[in-house]
Amino acid sequence: MRYMIMMFGGIGAATQDRSAEWIAGMHELLMKLDTELKESGECVASEALADPSQAKTVRFVSGAPAPTDGPFAEVKESLAGYWIVDVDEDRALQIASRVVAYTEYPMEVRRIMDHSAQP
Amino acid sequence: MTGQPRIEDLLREFAPQVLGTLARRYGQFDACEDAVQEALLAAAVQWPAEGVPDRPRSWLLIVASRALVDTWRADSARRRRETMAARDRTGYAPAVGRPGAGRDDRLVLLFLCCHPALSAPSQLALTLRAVGGLTTAQIAAAFLVPEATIAKRIARAKRHIRDAGARFELPAQPERTERLGVVLHVLYLMFNEGYTTSSGPALQRPDLTTEAIRLARLLYRLLPEEPEVAGLLALMLLTDARRAARTDNDGRIVPLAEQLRDRWDSAAIAEGQAILTRTLGTGTVGPYQLQAAIAALHDEAPTAEQTDWPQILALYDVLTAVAPGPVVTLSRAVALAMVHGPAAGLAVLGTLDTDDRLAHSHRLEAVRAHLLEQTGNTVAARHSYLQAAKMTASLPEQRYLELRAARLRQPANPDDWPDQPPHTIDPGTRDEAPGHP
Numbered sequence: 310m311r312y313m314i315m316m317f318g319g320i321g322a323a324t325q326d327r328s329a330e331w332i333a334g335m336h337e338l339l340m341k342l343d344t345e346l347k348e349s350g351e352c353v354a355s356e357a358l359a360d361p362s363q364a365k366t367v368r369f370v371s372g373a374p375a376p377t378d379g380p381f382a383e384v385k386e387s388l389a390g391y392w393i394v395d396v397d398e399d400r401a402l403q404i405a406s407r408v409v410a411y412t413e414y415p416m417e418v419r420r421i422m423d424h425s426a427q428p
Numbered sequence: 429m430t431g432q433p434r435i436e437d438l439l440r441e442f443a444p445q446v447l448g449t450l451a452r453r454y455g456q457f458d459a460c461e462d463a464v465q466e467a468l469l470a471a472a473v474q475w476p477a478e479g480v481p482d483r484p485r486s487w488l489l490i491v492a493s494r495a496l497v498d499t500w501r502a503d504s505a506r507r508r509r510e511t512m513a514a515r516d517r518t519g520y521a522p523a524v525g526r527p528g529a530g531r532d533d534r535l536v537l538l539f540l541c542c543h544p545a546l547s548a549p550s551q552l553a554l555t556l557r558a559v560g561g562l563t564t565a566q567i568a569a570a571f572l573v574p575e576a577t578i579a580k581r582i583a584r585a586k587r588h589i590r591d592a593g594a595r596f597e598l599p600a601q602p603e604r605t606e607r608l609g610v611v612l613h614v615l616y617l618m619f620n621e622g623y624t625t626s627s628g629p630a631l632q633r634p635d636l637t638t639e640a641i642r643l644a645r646l647l648y649r650l651l652p653e654e655p656e657v658a659g660l661l662a663l664m665l666l667t668d669a670r671r672a673a674r675t676d677n678d679g680r681i682v683p684l685a686e687q688l689r690d691r692w693d694s695a696a697i698a699e700g701q702a703i704l705t706r707t708l709g710t711g712t713v714g715p716y717q718l719q720a721a722i723a724a725l726h727d728e729a730p731t732a733e734q735t736d737w738p739q740i741l742a743l744y745d746v747l748t749a750v751a752p753g754p755v756v757t758l759s760r761a762v763a764l765a766m767v768h769g770p771a772a773g774l775a776v777l778g779t780l781d782t783d784d785r786l787a788h789s790h791r792l793e794a795v796r797a798h799l800l801e802q803t804g805n806t807v808a809a810r811h812s813y814l815q816a817a818k819m820t821a822s823l824p825e826q827r828y829l830e831l832r833a834a835r836l837r838q839p840a841n842p843d844d845w846p847d848q849p850p851h852t853i854d855p856g857t858r859d860e861a862p863g864h865p
Contacts, residue, residue, distance in 0.1 A: 325814065327837075328834060329834035329835045329837070332830055332834045333831060336680075359820075362818050362819075363821075
């Protein structure tokens with residue numbers, strides 16, 4: 310089964326007032342976890358997204374698509390990065406817990422839909 | 429195995445020569461390029477198992493020719509061309525044995541792959557495959573994109589070359605000089621893509637820098653009299669020499685001033701300096717030679733404090749006259765700050781705020797942050813670091829900038845205040861890839 314483990318934009322604001330040591334620790338945890346998941350073969354894909362302040366949203370305005378600055382959702386709800394892991398749900402929750410234990414900021418774990426019909 | 433060139437090196441050496449021979453003999457660059465790729469893949473499978481053939485280049489040429497003929501044969505509408513090709517084969521002496529033929533062909537290939545009708549990513553991918561002899565899979569790995577993406581990009585690039593009516597020959601003057609500029613720029617982009625990757629988890633992808641240096645060396649051998657070719661090769665060597673010191677063991681960025689200089693590659697520095705010394709003064713001084721001269725001054729300084737900033741500033745002044753641009757202005761501001769103080773540098777940055785070309789680059793804010801930190805204005809410096817961190821699309825850069833910002837954080841508890849403002853001495857320069865000329 311594949312799961313997407315998601316981190317949200319609010320993490321930026323939540324960590325901005327932490328100490329340099331704390332931030333270095335978070336970078337280390339994320340890099341270490343990423344390496345572990347890739348080496349174990351559990352990680353299918355992982356990406357971090359550029360800051361939502363750099364995002365554009367294309368809206369349908371007066372009958373035509375129009376790009377506007379900023380994300381559609383509030384920054385704190387905007388996707389900041391994700392792992393796609395091929396594991397069971399327990400393991401996906403365990404991975405997310407390791408990050409949340411450090412950051413104290415929530416992560417979302419979502420099952421990815423199968424393309425094939427299930428028996 | 430010792431004393432024997434590695435199979436991969438042989439393939440990379442012969443790939444452009446074989447492709448050049450085929451393209452000159454049959455025309456149809458796109459079909460020839462596919463055929464050579466097929467021959468390279470066949471060799472990569474067979475040679476390790478069965479040993480390298482006695483005449484590896486002929487082997488590749490025969491296999492590629494066969495692949496080419498197979499393609500034509502499979503397409504019945506092209507039967508006429510097949511017979512023409514067969515006639516050509518009997519009529520021409522094999523180019524394999526002709527001295528010097530491979531040399532010129534590689535130059536023609538470089539010019540063709542860097543055709544101005546192509547987008548920069550297409551030029552890069554096609555050059556890496558057709559001249560560099562890399563497989564589609566290797567190129568895909570270097571750019572961190574799926575193999576199918578690169579395959580399509582290369583197919584599209586070759587279609588554009590065909591549609592543009594490009595022929596397999598060196599362009600005549602004055603177009604030739606102009607096209608050489610494009611070739612140099614493509615190699616420069618390839619190097620920069622490897623040295624300061626525009627995205628992804630790693631700061632550098634040495635395979636791309638290594639390949640760019642290899643191709644620049646080739647170009648320098650083919651055109652030793654062109655001062656900007658020499659300048660570009662020297663610039664790459666003098667910049668890449670710092671590679672091992674640019675990141676720490678955890679992959680974190682180390683700014684130029686804090687790099688352990690004994691980790692710099694002294695052989696590469698010596699080679700770059702020698703090329704530069706031979707070249708400067710022999711012709712028109714262009715942006716690559718100037719940037720190489722700046723890189724050389726950084727490399728020559730035994731410590732960061734001993735860097736000859738007045739000389740670097742003078743070179744940036746010349747560079748501003750020869751090839752003005754916002755990135756040059758930005759780099760010059762750093763040199764200016766080192767010579768005349770951070771306030772002078774900050775004043776120059778102010779002139780860049782309205783420049784749209786830098787509006788989406790984090791570098792302006794990052795340099796501003798460093799200079800503000802030097803003036804002791806930690807609040808504004810921290811704001812600029814955080815702003816730059818938001819703007820960058822490079823993870824290592826973002827982490828570096830977040831850490832710099834966090835170091836300037838004002839503790840919530842007044843008891844935590846240090847006696848002195850937390851202000852570290854920093855020359856304000858990052859070991860960035862050189863600015864675009």
